[in-house]
Amino acid sequence: MAATIQVENLEIVGRRGKGEELPIVRNVSFSVQRGEMLALIGESGSGKTTVALSLLGHIRSGCRIAGGTIRVAGYDVTALTPHERRSMRGRVISYVAQNAGSAFNPALSIMRQVVEPALVHRILPRRELEARAVSLFRVLALPEPETIGERYPGELSGGQLQRLMAAMALMTDPEVVIFDEPTTALDVTTQIEVLAVFKEVFAERGITGVYVTHDLSVVSQIADHAVVLKDGAIRETGTVSKILFQPEDPYSQALLAAAEPRSRQTDLAKRPAQPALLDVRKLVVGYGQATSAGLPEKVIVNHVSFSVPKGGMLGVIGESGCGKSTLARAISGLQPWAAGELFLNGASLAGSVRERTPEQRRHLQLVAQNADSVLNPSKPIGKTLERVVRFYSGLKGEAATRRVNELLDMVRLSPALASRLPSELSGGQKQRINFARALAADPQIVLCDEITAALDTVVAAAILDLMKELQRDLGLSFIFITHDLHALQSICDRVAVLYAGQAVEVGPASTLGKGVHHPYTRLLHDSVPLMEPGWLEATQRRRLAEATPVTTLNPLSPDPELCCFLARCSDRVGGLCDRVPPPVLSVSQGSSVLCHLPASIRPEFLS
Amino acid sequence: MIVMFGKLRSKHDRAVLLIAFWILLALLGPLCSSHDPGAIGMQPVFSGPSMAHLLGTDYLGRDTLARLLNGIRHTVLLCFASTLFSCSVGTFLGIAAVTSRVWVEAVTGRLADGFLSIPSLLFALLVIAVFGTSTGALIMTMGIIYTPGAYRTSRALAQRIARLDFVTVARARGESTPYIILQEILPNMAGPMIADVGLRFIYSVLLLSNLSFLGIGVQPPEVDLGSMVRENMLGMAYGSPAMIVPVIVIAVLTVGINLALDSSSGKR
Structure with a gap:
């Protein structure tokens, strides 16, 4: 029996501006049998999305297919006319995008959008389609399937929207569905629900799927076969169990090693208790007018207390919207708090950064989440670092340059990078510079707000290693804010679990998963x-x-x-x-x- | 000059060169013609180009080239001055609105909205009716008319940049507001702001030409491109260069400056 999806020797080239054509996808071949799920694995820039979209006959502008064939459910995708391609898309193959929140039009009701693709292809009259949509909502375990279609995207949660998007893709009963990182933007507690529903529906309807992801654990749950891509070329193909448990290619092995929950804990954690460096007591942060009780109208952080010892590493974990980042902003003095106290080295900290002493500002440094926006794009990174060095220590000229080189060395970067602009660096390099900027102040405690969230697994693992090294070598304390439990467990001594603004649990990180x-x-x-x-x-x-x-x-x-x-x-x-x-x-x-x-x-x- | 212009690699240099060319022409141009722009001689009116008068003569038989060079001087210098005024005041207020207390933004914002709601030509007529048509009054009028636009652009840009993490980090470090404005915000809004300057410049050239065409801009015996067009309206029937050339110069000046500034700002 012929495979449902058959890709042979696919070559895609693209050009930037007026430059030469560069290969984006090189000699990629794979096939998927009917009813199977294939995972495309790779880091950002590996061409996995480009390959997935080419199955739909879609190539980003500026790129073109330079060779090879793509056959999907009997169609030769590369040879289709635009009209044929339109009729194939949606009917035979459909697509579930990564960010459902932005894939829906906020001005139209859910039902209108869900039935639209089927309506365009004139499969059934609107009324029957709506009935089919309701039955799909029920299958996908959405709440109130009868009436959810009348609601608007803004009223629903991310996990619900992601399932609605899957409903939209399934409306036309396609043979093939392409999933592009459908659960990456979701919280873990939501992700598991969405994954479970997806898997059930695929099996029931015998859907052939391609699942693009960088998360190997998700792959192990949902796919039958996997293809590992790097720089647009296939590094390894095989069944999921082979790739995950007996990888042959060195790159797949590196990917696995980075994804493996691995402890970076050292004996450091076992030394005698240190005095508290940062002490947070019953902190309340919120927005809006104060109510009669003296609390703000909308409370974001609700009576949170914890302390970080000298040289300790505290992980703060919670789902999106639980107040993690607000907490970080309040501690660094960028967001005034309504009640509670904060102590650094035993001295009370003011709520506004302007009222803190220069020493206090120096000792507490914030490493913000987004490496892309944290460096001034019009300044070479050397200048950015030099400014911080000069600001805090008053070093100038030769001495400042030496210190900048020292800092670059500390974060394992070459001093030659000092003259580069941030746009010329990779994401991981930017995050290291971001670190160096905080270290330039010679701090005692560093607040890291989701610093690994936007990085590829391998790069993120290197950043975690770096943090642990800095803790060991410089005796730094860290507050590591994250939604990634594995990362937290691998480096933190203590953990604070945040839910809806409250610290529901504060305790040793090593006991997660056991005990009460x-x-x-x-x-x-x-x-x-x-x-x-x-x-x-x-x-x-x-x-x-x-x-x-x-x-x-x-x-x-x-x-x-x-x-x-x-x-x-x-x-x-x-x-x-x-x-x-x-x-x-x-x-x-x-x-x-x-x-x-x-x-x-x-x-x-x-x- | 033109050959050199084409050879320049950097778009940025090209824009600088083009602006320098127009300013030089404005300053030195009138010296290049041996004719007195105001002298009414024995020549026929609306004559075609000849060796004595390269661009012919106007409706009073004056040398068109000499008057054109004089007109360029007025148009370019007046408009550069007023653009400089509107863009620097607008940028200053726009950044001030973002970086200072909330009421500053409320006050400046409402003021800008108020000014924007008055038709610019009407406002200019009003001011000139009260203060007369001195050069200073013209510059100030045009400057004030285009300040709110520049203010809105710069406020929108600064608002976006001020929310970025690197500004947050600088504030957490305890940097002073002037440092944050000059080092962190301004360099990152320069590109779009330069494009905006180009746009404001065009607006003011067109507004000045309009005012002069209506007879309330630059007053005789001085001349600018707009008033040249008005004076020589009759010449249209004869295809006289005295009417056509100033129109072409206005177009070349505005489109050229705008294209140059646009491309230089996009390349940053």
Whole structure:
């Protein structure tokens, strides 16, 4: 039987401006049998999206197919006329993009957009299509399938939009669906739900799929075969289990090594307790007018307390919108807080950076998330670093240049880079410069806000190594804000779990996954995909087994004092959790947990 | 000159050279003609080009070339001055609105909106009716008319840049506001701002030509490109260069400057 997708010797070239044509995709061949799922794996710039889009007959402007053939479900994609291509797209093959949030038109209702592709191809009259859409919504486990179509994109969550986009792609009953990193922008707890639904639907409808991703654990859950791409060429192809467990190509091995949850912990963590360097006490940050209780109208960070010892590394983890970045901004003095206190070296810190002493500003440095916007694009990086050196230490001329070279060396970059502009550097290099900029101040504590989020796995792993080195060599303290539990576990001593602005748990990082935890911490820990076949099904089964107990929640006016995780909690106890605010409890492994810890999760460990 | 112009590699240099060319022409041009731009001689009116009068004569039999060079001087210098005024004041206010307290933005923003809602020609007529048509009044009028536009552009640019992380980081470091404006914000808005300058310059050339065409711009015996067109309207019937050449010069001046500044700002 002929394969559903057959790509042979595909060559795609492109040019930038008036330059020469450069190869983007080189001699790529693969095939996918009917009903199978192929994963295209690679780092950014490896050409994986270009290959995936070429299956739809779409080539970015400025690029062209220079050779090879693409056959999808009997169509020779490269030989189609524009008209034939239009009729093939949507009907035979469809596409699910990475960011559902921006793929929907915010001004139109969901239903109009979901039925549109099918309507364009005049498959069925509108009424029947809408009925089909509702049944798809039901299959994709969307809430209120009957009426969700009347809502607008802004009213729905990222995970719901991603599933709606899949519904849109499935409307025309295509043979092939292309997924371009559909879960990368989602939180882990949402990702697992979306993945599980996707997998079920594929199997049910016998869809042939191509799944573009850089996340190997996702690959292990969802794909049958995988292709590893690097610089537009195939490095390795094979079944998923072969590539993930017996990779032959050195590059695949490097990818795997970087993705492997690996501990970078040293004995350092076991030294005697150090005095607290930074102490955060009951910090409240919010926006809007103060209410009668003295708290802001919209509370973003809610009574968060933790401390970071000298030379310690604290991880702050939570999903998007939980207040991680606001917390970082407040600590660095860019966002005034409404209540609470902050101490650095025992001295109280002012809420505004302008009111802090130069010493305090020097000792606390922020490394911001986005390496692209954190360096002034019109200044060579040497100048940027020199300015910081001069600002804090007053060094000039020769001495300043020497210090800049020292800093570049510290972050493992060549001093020759000093004359380059930020636009001439790679993402990883920029993030290193970003680090060097913070180090130039000779700080005691560095706040890292999602610094690895935008980087490829291999590059991110190198940045984590660098952090650990700096901690060891310079005795630096770090606050590492992230949504990546693996990264956090590999370098941090302690962890603070944030949910809806509250620190629901603060404790040692090494005990995650064992001992007694807040229900959200457990959910988070269980949702991080593992590179084990069958993990997805096993986890889903377990979740179903311990499904939310049927307790009627006190429906009237949810008290802001009550547990913030109440609505999603699987361990809640009716009459307790919905009536009494949770206490902060200490548990045996040294964590403090903001929960009643009902009998089902607590038992006898309570100390 | 033209050969050299084409050979220049950098678009940036080309823009600088083009501006230098026009300013030099404005300053030195009138010296290049031996005729007195105001002298009414025995020559016939609206004569065609000849060796004595390279571009012929105008409706009073004056030498067109001499008057054209004089007209360029007025148009270019007046418009450069007013553009300089509007763009520097506008940029200053725009950045001030972003970096100072909230009320500064509220006040300047409403003022700019108010000015923008007055038709520019009407505003110019009003000011000139009150203050008369001195050169200074013309420069100030045109400067004030185009300040709100420059303000809006620079405020929008500065707002976007001020939110970027490198400005946040500089503030967290405790840098002074002047440093942040001069070193972090200004260099990154220079490109689009230069393109905006080109646009404002064109607007002011066109506005000055309009005013002069209506007879309330540059007053005789002085002359600018707009008033030349008006004076020699009758010459249109004879195909006289005295009417056509100033029109072409206005077009070349505005389009050339705009293209040059546009491409130089895009290349940054």
